[in-house]
Amino acid sequence: MATTTSTASPLRLGIIGSGGIGAIHADAATRAGWTVAAFADAEPARAERLAASHPGAKVHRDAAALLADSSLAAVSIATPNATHRPLAEQALAAGRHVLLEKPAGLDAAECDAIERIAARSRGILQIGLVCRSSPASRVARSLVEAGRLGSIYQARASLHRRRGIPGLGGWFTTRSMSGGGPLIDLGVHVIDLVMHVASPGRALRASGVVYAHFGRPLDDYRFHDMWGGPPRPGGPFDVEDHATALVRFEGGFSLEVNVVWASNLPEGALRDGIVLFGDRGGLSFEPLGREVTLATEEDGHLVDVKPITPPEEGGQAAWRRQYEGFAAAVRGEAPPLATIGECRRVQQVIDAIYRSAQEGREVEV
Numbered sequence: 001m002a003t004t005t006s007t008a009s010p011l012r013l014g015i016i017g018s019g020g021i022g023a024i025h026a027d028a029a030t031r032a033g034w035t036v037a038a039f040a041d042a043e044p045a046r047a048e049r050l051a052a053s054h055p056g057a058k059v060h061r062d063a064a065a066l067l068a069d070s071s072l073a074a075v076s077i078a079t080p081n082a083t084h085r086p087l088a089e090q091a092l093a094a095g096r097h098v099l100l101e102k103p104a105g106l107d108a109a110e111c112d113a114i115e116r117i118a119a120r121s122r123g124i125l126q127i128g129l130v131c132r133s134s135p136a137s138r139v140a141r142s143l144v145e146a147g148r149l150g151s152i153y154q155a156r157a158s159l160h161r162r163r164g165i166p167g168l169g170g171w172f173t174t175r176s177m178s179g180g181g182p183l184i185d186l187g188v189h190v191i192d193l194v195m196h197v198a199s200p201g202r203a204l205r206a207s208g209v210v211y212a213h214f215g216r217p218l219d220d221y222r223f224h225d226m227w228g229g230p231p232r233p234g235g236p237f238d239v240e241d242h243a244t245a246l247v248r249f250e251g252g253f254s255l256e257v258n259v260v261w262a263s264n265l266p267e268g269a270l271r272d273g274i275v276l277f278g279d280r281g282g283l284s285f286e287p288l289g290r291e292v293t294l295a296t297e298e299d300g301h302l303v304d305v306k307p308i309t310p311p312e313e314g315g316q317a318a319w320r321r322q323y324e325g326f327a328a329a330v331r332g333e334a335p336p337l338a339t340i341g342e343c344r345r346v347q348q349v350i351d352a353i354y355r356s357a358q359e360g361r362e363v364e365v
């Protein structure tokens, strides 16, 4: 059950993890009306740096000290994937409201463990599936709900990068810390979007293949920029850099997933994003975009419909809305925008794809 916080004063937020996404959380929360009041990072200098651009924010020596700060209404957890479960459990056990970055855990079993603690906590738990809040995703969902696609029978979900391995040699490329490569990192966003927008029912079976062809040896990797900091020479890289899968759902719906951190991909060869095929209409959109194109028939003509969305850039709007939604959930005015149960269903699909790739055959989800 959520504790109700007064709407009269801005909600105070503490952020655990002051890396690349911690900074985006701090900015988005501020734009959504939160007071960003505290930071903690395993490398305190990072928390100090981020606090410098948020006047009045306190730097705690570690996550435990931040969680003990009773002036905070809520905490965001923006740390490496393997720390999500323990930190979320500590925060929820302390009765804090929690915004937990994706993926919620390393696998579905970790999601189950978090869900059990959340069910007993006074705090509410929202998962950081931020793409749900983009203008494009919201429009797509409303078109589906209005029946404009008819019966949806297939979806494609893709994100391809040419040279986009994050933090090569660091936690992102270390399976025990990340849970996997692009499938868990990017796949969690796009698989969730398909399930959130198209509501396809239960996933039944998955067939997946993963590859690892880039960044080994690390010195041979040519790139322009790198999320998650520069390469760490000698660091591990034991996850895939490319994953492809076909997932079968009840009722005949199928999902094709292609998520790639690195590839030799000619410019413009592919359009990324979500595509939904329905018997009355089909649509495509980018996960953090503004625009949706609906292809349909009207009055005997083939037409493309482009709903008009507000001018704010898609990613910015999504991040602001994620924190507006979290505030509404903390105040008891609305349910969280993304629940741990929904995240577990996505994670079950991801776990099955990894299992299928390992066993070289289609497996049950």
Ligand SMILES: NC(=O)c1ccc[n+]([C@@H]2O[C@H](COP(=O)([O-])OP(=O)(O)OC[C@H]3O[C@@H](n4cnc5c(N)ncnc54)[C@H](O)[C@@H]3O)[C@@H](O)[C@H]2O)c1
Binding pocket: 016, 017, 018, 019, 020, 021, 022, 040, 041, 042, 043, 046, 062, 063, 078, 079, 080, 081, 083, 101, 102, 103, 128, 130, 167, 185, 228, 229
């Ligand atoms: N929603 C999105 O679109 C999106 C985008 C990027 C990353 N992420 C997620 O955000 C999380 C962090 O990613 P990032 O890119 O910021 O990584 P990062 O490596 O840039 O930052 C992680 C930070 O966490 C700190 N840290 C590690 N263990 C800690 C602990 N126990 N307590 C406190 N601090 C700790 C590190 O020192 C580091 O500063 C990951 O789970 C990632 O999947 C989400």
